[in-house]
Amino acid sequence: MNDNIWVLMTGDSVALATTLILAALGALFTERSGVLNLGVEGVLLTSAISSFIAADSSGSVWIGLIVGSLAGALLAGIHAVLAVVLRANQIVSGLALVIFGTGLANYLGKPYEGKTISVKLTDLTFGPLTDIPLLGPILFEQDIITYLAVLAAVVSSLYLFRTRPGLEVRATGDDPATVDAQGLMVSTIRIRYTLFGGLVMGLGGSWLMLAESAAWHQAATTNGVGWIALALVVFASWRPIRLVIGAVSFGFTLQLPYTLQAENITFIPQAFLQMVPYVATLISLIALSRPGSTNALGAPKSLGIPFVRDER
Amino acid sequence: MTSSAHEGAQGPHHASGAAPVALEAIGIVKRFPGVLANDDVNFDIQTGEVHTLLGENGAGKSTLASMLCGLYQPDAGRILRNGVPIELPSPRAGLQHGIAMVHQHFRLVDRFTVAENVVLGSRDLSFKLNRRELNDAVAAVADTYGLPVDPTATVGDLSVGQRQRVEIVKALYQGAEILLLDEPTAVLVPAEVEKLFENVHAMTQTGKSVVFISHKLGEVARISDRVTVLRNGCVTGHVASKGQADAKELARLMVGRDIDLAAQRASHPIGHEVLQIRDVNLTMNGVNVLSNISFNVHEGEMVGIAGVAGNGQRELADVIAGLLSPTSGTISIGGAMSTDRGPIAARELGLAYVPEDRLGVGLVPSMSILDNLLLTRDRNIVVDRASVMPEATRLIDEFEIKANGPEHMARKLSGGNAQKVLLARELSGGRTATKLLVVCSPTRGLDVGAIETVRRLLDDARSAGQAILLISEDLDEIMSLADRVLVIYRGAIVHETPGETASLEKVGAAMAGLTQGSA
Numbered sequence: 001m002n003d004n005i006w007v008l009m010t011g012d013s014v015a016l017a018t019t020l021i022l023a024a025l026g027a028l029f030t031e032r033s034g035v036l037n038l039g040v041e042g043v044l045l046t047s048a049i050s051s052f053i054a055a056d057s058s059g060s061v062w063i064g065l066i067v068g069s070l071a072g073a074l075l076a077g078i079h080a081v082l083a084v085v086l087r088a089n090q091i092v093s094g095l096a097l098v099i100f101g102t103g104l105a106n107y108l109g110k111p112y113e114g115k116t117i118s119v120k121l122t123d124l125t126f127g128p129l130t131d132i133p134l135l136g137p138i139l140f141e142q143d144i145i146t147y148l149a150v151l152a153a154v155v156s157s158l159y160l161f162r163t164r165p166g167l168e169v170r171a172t173g174d175d176p177a178t179v180d181a182q183g184l185m186v187s188t189i190r191i192r193y194t195l196f197g198g199l200v201m202g203l204g205g206s207w208l209m210l211a212e213s214a215a216w217h218q219a220a221t222t223n224g225v226g227w228i229a230l231a232l233v234v235f236a237s238w239r240p241i242r243l244v245i246g247a248v249s250f251g252f253t254l255q256l257p258y259t260l261q262a263e264n265i266t267f268i269p270q271a272f273l274q275m276v277p278y279v280a281t282l283i284s285l286i287a288l289s290r291p292g293s294t295n296a297l298g299a300p301k302s303l304g305i306p307f308v309r310d311e312r
Numbered sequence: 313m314t315s316s317a318h319e320g321a322q323g324p325h326h327a328s329g330a331a332p333v334a335l336e337a338i339g340i341v342k343r344f345p346g347v348l349a350n351d352d353v354n355f356d357i358q359t360g361e362v363h364t365l366l367g368e369n370g371a372g373k374s375t376l377a378s379m380l381c382g383l384y385q386p387d388a389g390r391i392l393r394n395g396v397p398i399e400l401p402s403p404r405a406g407l408q409h410g411i412a413m414v415h416q417h418f419r420l421v422d423r424f425t426v427a428e429n430v431v432l433g434s435r436d437l438s439f440k441l442n443r444r445e446l447n448d449a450v451a452a453v454a455d456t457y458g459l460p461v462d463p464t465a466t467v468g469d470l471s472v473g474q475r476q477r478v479e480i481v482k483a484l485y486q487g488a489e490i491l492l493l494d495e496p497t498a499v500l501v502p503a504e505v506e507k508l509f510e511n512v513h514a515m516t517q518t519g520k521s522v523v524f525i526s527h528k529l530g531e532v533a534r535i536s537d538r539v540t541v542l543r544n545g546c547v548t549g550h551v552a553s554k555g556q557a558d559a560k561e562l563a564r565l566m567v568g569r570d571i572d573l574a575a576q577r578a579s580h581p582i583g584h585e586v587l588q589i590r591d592v593n594l595t596m597n598g599v600n601v602l603s604n605i606s607f608n609v610h611e612g613e614m615v616g617i618a619g620v621a622g623n624g625q626r627e628l629a630d631v632i633a634g635l636l637s638p639t640s641g642t643i644s645i646g647g648a649m650s651t652d653r654g655p656i657a658a659r660e661l662g663l664a665y666v667p668e669d670r671l672g673v674g675l676v677p678s679m680s681i682l683d684n685l686l687l688t689r690d691r692n693i694v695v696d697r698a699s700v701m702p703e704a705t706r707l708i709d710e711f712e713i714k715a716n717g718p719e720h721m722a723r724k725l726s727g728g729n730a731q732k733v734l735l736a737r738e739l740s741g742g743r744t745a746t747k748l749l750v751v752c753s754p755t756r757g758l759d760v761g762a763i764e765t766v767r768r769l770l771d772d773a774r775s776a777g778q779a780i781l782l783i784s785e786d787l788d789e790i791m792s793l794a795d796r797v798l799v800i801y802r803g804a805i806v807h808e809t810p811g812e813t814a815s816l817e818k819v820g821a822a823m824a825g826l827t828q829g830s831a
């Protein structure tokens with residue numbers, strides 16, 4: 001039934017997109033509050049290995065997911081302290097987080113190197129729905145977190161644009177002085193969303209570990225997905241729904257070289273195809289780091305700028 | 313000076329003594345590092361009155377208002393609301409007591425709609441936003457006080473006057489009984505000021521109290537029921553004026569001595585053309601910043617460019633200084649083409665430039681006065697500080713710059729002194745003798761004493777035969793110095809008139825975009 005490789009491939013793209021959606025959604029919330037957390041890659045790795053260890057030792061995927069998410073929040077907490085409380089340079093702090101998170105994950109993962117995990121997140125089955133040609137395997141053969149991720153993006157969109165707290169976090173990212181003058185606590189809001197962002201990224205990292213990967217392979221486990229997630233936020237103009245669309249397309253391009261290889265389609269060198277998502281990432285990260293261009297892209301106006309009330 | 317704006321006023325008159333005191337500040341002290349911003353200040357506001365805080369830049373007006381609304385914390389003193397002592401640890405606490413401030417720099421989110429801005433931070437906002445309801449509620453508040461705003465408009469698209477209206481609507485929507493307006497007229501053209509005064513009037517009629525902050529004497533005398541004058545953080549006088557305070561007396565209280573900022577015009581006949589601008593257009597990011605600008609400035613002549621901030625003044629100055637290349641058109645200085653040749657070429661043709669942004673573009677903040685002077689002097693590989701030292705010392709003396717000597721870092725100078733360093737450097741000539749002086753907002757943020765000095769320096773430069781282009785948002789300054797006044801609006805010169813006979817109404821209307829062609 002499901003042997004059409006193109007159908008499998010689209011299904012896999014959606015699955016790969018899950019990590020991307022969650023990681024990028026975490027970054028999106030963080031950035032909407034005005035905090036730039038470049039440490040996504042480090043957060044993903046730390047949460048991946050944490051979830052591996054927790055799931056492996058407890059025998060429960062769910063405990064793995066919870067522990068992994070909390071590990072993500074914890075790591076983001078370091079960034080919150082540095083970037084919001086101590087008003088450190090957010091780019092430096094974010095990059096430090098990548099190095100720290102990667103190192104920590106490698107350290108924690110030493111005993112588990114190459115070991116396969118005993119439990120795994122399984123796909124939900126929807127009985128006959130899965131048998132619908134083409135759409136069936138794409139839409140109805142995913143695990144619960146994938147569905148949750150898409151749902152989360154929709155809810156996030158409603159939250160950001162249709163609710164009071166959504167209004168407040170967007171205002172904080174754009175114009176913290178205004179929020180401050182309204183008597184709202186800028187740093188509380190920023191810390192809250194940085195932690196929440198870390199939690200969501202952590203869920204993404206855990207999912208990558210527990211549903212996608214068979215074993216822990218150090219940094220190769222995430223393979224730069226954290227950086228792609230950051231780029232995705234830029235592509236999506238900081239909007240959750242566009243982010244889902246972007247994540248699926250990135251998932252597709254990440255997937256393409258392997259599928260083509262399996263199909264023996266070789267007229268495009270594989271290395272080129274593998275490059276595509278990373279080149280796209282590079283371009284959008286460069287765009288992100290140019291102050292002038294971010295505004296046109298729809299970036300929060302105070303992204304990456306620490307807030308200090310005028311009173312010195 | 314008319315009192316018509318007050319005809320219908322029914323706010324209780326202070327002289328009756330019966331008006332309830334809505335808010336009172338007693339013995340307020342506020343220190344910033346190295347500055348005593350408020351020194352034992354007493355201030356009170358009665359229900360339904362307009363009480364003006366008058367003072368020079370840096371007198372401590374904004375600081376006092378910020379403490380009254382909960383943004384800053386006083387180091388000493390008490391605040392009473394309706395006679396009851398209150399604590400204001402945050403702006404939110406201020407709002408809870410019905411006190412709101414409209415800041416000098418607007419606190420609005422550009423990307424939000426008017427309604428979103430108005431309701432932001434409001435406590436009784438439901439979790440789920442119902443936009444239609446919010447729009448209606450905002451429109452209702454706006455209508456009550458005759459403040460026309462479109463709740464669905466994006467704030468970033470609004471004019472400065474409209475944004476100010478949004479700020480006021482926001483304060484009212486949040487239930488403000490006492491409004492602190494920090495220099496609300498600084499950003500408005502004369503017609504908008506009239507409109508604002510009507511709004512203020514409508515508010516006091518319904519029992520709101522307004523603290524009006526300003527340093528412009530004329531308008532203060534018109535709008536205020538009472539005036540409190542601040543100088544160097546101290547209260548120097550209370551004047552009960554009810555629409556007719558004596559401007560001279562206020563000026564004396566404000567500055568501490570009699571001042572004379574009488575008009576000065578060219579005393580010598582003007583000479584040859586120095587600056588020639590022909591059909592200059594500038595497009596940036598697809599927006600026409602300057603369109604078809606042509607004018608000349610002659611030897612010994614001062615031409616003033618009036619206009620509301622952001623109408624292309626800064627770009628015009630940068631184009632002349634060679635910092636920006638015009639999209640089309642030509643500029644020549646002293647008969648030689650300077651278009652597209654960059655800032656160094658422009659300076660070599662005799663340009664001196666005092667930019668608006670003193671510490672950003674004008675001076676290097678982290679360098680000493682001496683090194684900043686060296687920037688426009690000889691360009692040798694080896695920096696020869698010793699040769700400029702005597703000149704630096706002389707200039708500090710001559711321009712009365714308050715500094716510890718030539719090694720004083722620019723960043724540590726006060727606004728007035730930084731401006732003097734900049735003027736000293738530009739007026740004293742660099743490698744080439746100055747023929748053309750372009751100055752932008754030369755007296756902004758300076759106290760009256762320094763303003764007098766700067767004006768005298770500019771007048772001297774004019775008498776010495778330099779051609780001067782004065783670009784300023786301070787209409788009074790332009791009207792009293794310029795020999796010819798040009799008005800810039802949306803990047804085009806829309807009005808031209810001799811300075812001597814310029815009419816404030818016509819120039820003001822042109823600044824608001826209400827005329828075409830020249831007089």
Ligand SMILES: Nc1ncnc2c1ncn2[C@@H]1O[C@H](COP(=O)(O)OP(=O)(O)O)[C@@H](O)[C@H]1O
Pocket residue numbers: 310311312344345347348349367368369370371372373374375376
């Ligand atoms: N946040 C601040 N930090 C340090 N000094 C300040 C601060 N705000 C104001 N000042 C200083 O306090 C004095 C009063 O300033 P301000 O209240 O802004 O004056 P005004 O509003 O009357 O122009 C000035 O000398 C100013 O430099």
Ligand SMILES: [Mg+2]
Pocket residue numbers: 370373374375416494495
């Ligand atoms: Mg002020």
